Amino acid sequence: MVMLVEYKKMVRIASEEAKKVGISFKNIMGRNRSKTVARSRQNAMKRIYKELSVSYPEVGYFFRRHHTTVMHGVKKEV
Numbered sequence: 001m002v003m004l005v006e007y008k009k010m011v012r013i014a015s016e017e018a019k020k021v022g023i024s025f026k027n028i029m030g031r032n033r034s035k036t037v038a039r040s041r042q043n044a045m046k047r048i049y050k051e052l053s054v055s056y057p058e059v060g061y062f063f064r065r066h067h068t069t070v071m072h073g074v075k076k077e078v
Helices: 004-021 025-029 035-052 056-063 067-075
Strands: none
Touching (some): 004 056
16 A cells, blocks of 8 residues: 555646646546546656656556556556
8 A cells, every 4th residue: 555655745746747738636537538638647657656666556556547557658658
């Protein structure tokens, strides 16, 4: 399970990525699969994975996605 400090940092990173493209935090955390939202979400996944050194399953748990989805998002050049 993700510690509270890491969770707050994850929220901050996801919010920053959402703000960059002018979408809401709710959208980046939701099920929307439009290109803009999906790419922002992938960028957030990549930043969280690399900057916070949390596991794929932990990132997946945060975004309510399967860990293989996170692996794809982190490896993809966005």
